[in-house]
Amino acid sequence: MPQILVEALAKTYRVAERAPGLAGALRGLVRRRWREVHALAGVSFSLEAGELLAFIGPNGAGKSTTVKILSGILRPTRGRVEVGGLIPYEDRIRHVARIGVVFGQRSQLWWDLPVLDGFDLLADIYRVEPARYHRRRDELVAMLRLEPLLDQPVRQLSLGQRMRAEFVAALLHDPAILFLDEPTIGLDAPSKLAVRAFVRRLNREQGVTVLLTTHDMHDVEALAERVIVIGQGRVLTDGPFESLRAGILAERRLYIDFAGPAPAFEMPGVTVRARTERSLELAFDPARIPTPQLIAAIATEHAVQDIHVDEPAIEEVITRFYALHDAHEA
């Protein structure tokens, strides 16, 4: 029995249509037209305890609707959801006591209170035993190096500091599952790295199941073994991150710095993506032209100063994927 089970999940909203202009506004006062929006149109997947899954997709694809249903806030129009043997929206209070949630855009701390007071209050809300609470809190505070900030009111924290406090707040009751909704949004580079390292540790060392939504592909690259791409309310692909990359964009990039001026270059199956006076960027498919063969061909004919191979940036992979899918839909 998987820890999270989602079958044929569908969610439909009804939204009011607004006619443009003054006449439309006046007409809207009297009669209103409604339109149905299918936020989710049959999403299925399952997750075993201890997995780390990233949910990615363009804005409006249905990521946050899925997270809301899984966390018990929203009731689906159709379909089945079970988390740890409970139906989240039927048994909200028991369910939410076992999960932790961090929203990158929203705070669960008390703005005017010192960080520590907020933790104390949460321990009361979640009915955590005092001894267990203190142990857990000290452990998390140490992991996230939060001690110097405990006395400060939340409103005085920087965004990065606040996110660290949010993580402690979400984990005080020792949840088995952690939902992260864009946890690194707006953070500076060191804070992003700290968040990723912490989530990885939580997942690997403490076995916490993590479900992450994000737009930051570096989060995905750094954290997720498994990725679900969601688009227009459906699961487009579900699998290991590497196979997603290989399936979409098998291409490799070769960056060459020359000792002299960059030569004109032509070879079947290789395209020149960029050139400067002394460098070239080539794109090629390693299945057609093995990488050593290409490097050898260049190095024997020209004076090369430096050379390295890279994969296309993850953003490029995903953009390509969405484009492919949209073309397919059309």
Next chain:
Amino acid sequence: MNALALYGRYVATSLRAQAQYPAATLMLTAGHCAATAIEILGVFALFDRFGPVGGWSFGEVALFYALVNIAFSIADLLGRGFDVFGTDFVRTGAFDRVLLRPRAAALQLAGYEVRLSRLGRLLQAFAVLILASHLVPIDWDIATAVIAAWAVAGGVALFVGLLILQATLAFWTVESLEIVNVLTYGGVQAAQYPLNIYAAWFRHLLTFGVPLACVAYYPVLAILKRPDPLGAPDWFLPLAPLAGFVFLAVSFLAWRIGMARYASTGS
């Protein structure tokens, strides 16, 4: 930690947060005191010009005013979370956060904020109560004091019920919730005059619909030891505030229906 203890923790937390802005809190308190004092001036102006109305003097009407306002200010003090539910929770999405915590949503909202500034209205209402006691002969013995306290308790239940209904409405629309101000502020306004000056349909509304008369008019008759000029039996007068608690229970039912709706629309 049980619900009551947790509520106490919430209250302490809220007070601590407000203590960080003592000047603003004091100013708001003074503002509320002045704002409500102006209402009684309006009532006074009418009595000053016209004299007694429907067999009631200014002093007696001041007693209605005082009890209703004491009840309302306490309810307002306790029910802030429901009052701002539409604007601060549903519209901003903060209600999702409430739902992610393993406690009844109503408890979390009740504990959201205890507004010290509302003590301004409470103070002013007590001042009017003292004034009324000077203007009309009231025998403040144990029995009348108990009736007064019971009336205030019923009134608090009724007004908290109204605030919960206001919050419940936010599950359907967050466009504008001033409609319920009709029942809260408007209710205060309506209940501070004696019932017999109103038309029959309005008297029935205030007795059986939104039972404001049951927490003000009838118990005040009992305090003044006057029979009801409209003919309600004497035994009913001190019992009437019970209606406030019934109203609160009904409001909770509506709240539960609203919660179920929220889960299916997420609006």
Next chain:
Amino acid sequence: MHWARPYLAAFRARFQLMLQYRVAALAGFATQCWWGAIRIMVFAAFYGTHAAAAPISLADAITYVWLGQALLALLPWVADPEIGHAVRTGGIGYDRLRPLDAYGYWYVRTLGWMLARTMPRAALMALAAMIVLPLAGLGDWAWQPPSGIAAALLFIPAFALMTALSVAVVMLANIIVAASLNERGVNAVLMPLVIVFSGSLLPLNFFPDAVRPFLQVQPLAGLVDIPFRIYFADLQGTAALQGLALQAGWTLVLIALGRLAMDRVMHRLEMQGG
């Protein structure tokens, strides 16, 4: 009209947006009916005991109440919530980047907000209190048309000035919100001031004689008391013209004050960079 284009556009945008709020209009209408009914019943009770003490007839008092309820949303109860929002989100900084007169830009947006909120409610109120009440056989409790052609004609500028004055008052509140970064304080003070001094609670003539001379000349009298008394010809001829002059004078004074204060606040925001 080239210079006016951005201001007209700002007004239209806000006006159309606010018109969308249908439930708000119905809610406002219900509020007005309830308050109106209570006020009228209280008036009727007092008139029933001692009508001779009243400065105006009961029919006029009833019209005063309905008119007041119909135009309730046109009174300066609170600072424009959009300003408070802009202050909290920092969006107020953008207003300094627009090549417009900041006071005028806010003024037209607030005007659009208030007019759009008032229009549907006033229409519903007129339907209910002018047409439905008499049809239901409750003509004694109805909202009467203006007392004569002269009163009707004079009410047009009185209404325009009432609107202009009200927006000028809201503008002062907006500026205080922008300066203090908090709308609660200003709103808590504004509401009781408006309810008493505009004549919204009671026509100003109902207050004790000793305070009336002061009440009649203060700025908020132009919001309710003066225009409504022009409507049922309690103020006519020279008195009506004096009323209009008082409205116009205070409007100009408050706008001048507002512009002055706005310049200083904007200057300070520039200094603080945000």
